[in-house]
Amino acid sequence: MQLREFKLERFFAAHEFSARYLLSASDCEALTLAELLALADDESLALWRDLKLGYTESAGHPLLRSAAAALYEGIAADEVLIAAPEELIFIAMNVLVAPGDGVIVTFPGYQSLYEVASALGARTTRWTLQPDASGWRLDLAALEQHITPATRLLVINFPHNPTGYLPGRDELNTILDLARQHNLVVFADEMYRLLEYDPGRRLPSVADVYERGIALGGLSKAFGLPGLRIGWLATHDRSFLARAQAFRDYTTICNSAPAEILGLMALRRAEQITARNLAIIRANLTLAEQFFAGHPDRFRWLPPQAGPVAFPQFIAGSPVAEFCRRALEQYDTMILPGDVFEVAGDHFRLGLGRRDFRAAMAALAA
Numbered sequence: 500m501q502l503r504e505f506k507l508e509r510f511f512a513a514h515e516f517s518a519r520y521l522l523s524a525s526d527c528e529a530l531t532l533a534e535l536l537a538l539a540d541d542e543s544l545a546l547w548r549d550l551k552l553g554y555t556e557s558a559g560h561p562l563l564r565s566a567a568a569a570l571y572e573g574i575a576a577d578e579v580l581i582a583a584p585e586e587l588i589f590i591a592m593n594v595l596v597a598p599g600d601g602v603i604v605t606f607p608g609y610q611s612l613y614e615v616a617s618a619l620g621a622r623t624t625r626w627t628l629q630p631d632a633s634g635w636r637l638d639l640a641a642l643e644q645h646i647t648p649a650t651r652l653l654v655i656n657f658p659h660n661p662t663g664y665l666p667g668r669d670e671l672n673t674i675l676d677l678a679r680q681h682n683l684v685v686f687a688d689e690m691y692r693l694l695e696y697d698p699g700r701r702l703p704s705v706a707d708v709y710e711r712g713i714a715l716g717g718l719s720k721a722f723g724l725p726g727l728r729i730g731w732l733a734t735h736d737r738s739f740l741a742r743a744q745a746f747r748d749y750t751t752i753c754n755s756a757p758a759e760i761l762g763l764m765a766l767r768r769a770e771q772i773t774a775r776n777l778a779i780i781r782a783n784l785t786l787a788e789q790f791f792a793g794h795p796d797r798f799r800w801l802p803p804q805a806g807p808v809a810f811p812q813f814i815a816g817s818p819v820a821e822f823c824r825r826a827l828e829q830y831d832t833m834i835l836p837g838d839v840f841e842v843a844g845d846h847f848r849l850g851l852g853r854r855d856f857r858a859a860m861a862a863l864a865a
């Protein structure tokens with residue numbers, strides 16, 4: 500299997516820990532260990548104190564599986580597999596995709612969502628989001644045109660990275676109706692779920708409303724805990740889960756024991772932690788809107804609807820990659836150019852989840 504370089508991850512590897520400000524992070528401000536322990540309930544604190552650092556159950560700690568399942572309407576604890584989010588994408592694609600399969604993927608997007616399928620010999624088709632006067636849009640008619648007799652899998656990511664796009668409930672229904680008509684498996688990357696600016700617009704998980712749906716969730720983004728490396732797949736498709744678990748014997752076998760208990764603490768305080776993160780995003784969104792309203796000649800603001808990222812456009816005349824290079828060299832600020840998402844149009848990703856957003860925006864202003 501030949502995987503192309505993961506452009507975004509290589510860019511982060513080069514700059515994430517050396518730049519002073521990160522203006523393009525997709526996670527929310529990380530909690531400290533002390534903050535998380537202070538939130539924990541008595542049972543998880545006792546598990547933490549008495550924790551033995553042995554191997555763990557390969558599907559995940561039963562209490563953690565049940566805490567993840569509680570985020571869904573009708574998912575049982577044994578319909579959940581816990582592993583690192585990126586690992587779960589790799590596992591799911593390996594289990595779901597065979598050479599020659601047609602796979603349709605929302606685009607631009609997190610590269611592994613299409614790269615792994617391509618490397619496995621699938622024919623991937625990019626279902627492309629387009630900017631319009633009010634933000635980013637997906638053309639549902641285009642999805643229908645992309646479906647061929649070879650199509651097996653539809654990969655979607657809502658709320659969407661990097662645009663912050665969130666379809667309406669009707670649009671999701673139309674997507675799932677099409678998938679149903681063509682008997683497609685739907686892999687729904689829901690890593691940014693629970694961060695909807697208007698809670699009334701939160702979509703049901705695809706795992707709850709589509710019989711062949713597989714949802715990816717995790718603690719890295721909405722919970723501000725990427726260092727735990729805890730995510731999960733939720734699905735009613737138990738035969739898929741069994742195959743995914745068996746594949747996992749060749750990746751990490753099981754989770755880190757401390758991460759599982761810390762993850763349990765976080766999931767049991769889901770409302771509190773996601774409310775904290777949403778408050779940070781909302782405050783930063785206001786700053787961003789003010790900033791872009793003041794610079795219509797240089798930037799085209801394309802408002803996100805959910806999540807900690809937006810994908811505005813740089814329209815000042817020079818290539819966005821050059822602009823990002825200067826921000827790094829002169830202002831020690833990392834801004835991710837749209838090139839790493841393989842899209843033209845001089846977009847860049849703005850990360851709204853960090854507490855130092857105001858200071859980081861100073862580089863953009865300068």
Ligand SMILES: Cc1ncc(COP(=O)(O)O)c(C=O)c1O
Pocket residue numbers: 525583584585586609656660688690717719725728
């Ligand atoms: C849409 C999406 N899915 C999955 C992941 C992977 O999450 P993790 O880095 O926690 O493995 C990311 C990370 O940026 C992402 O943006």
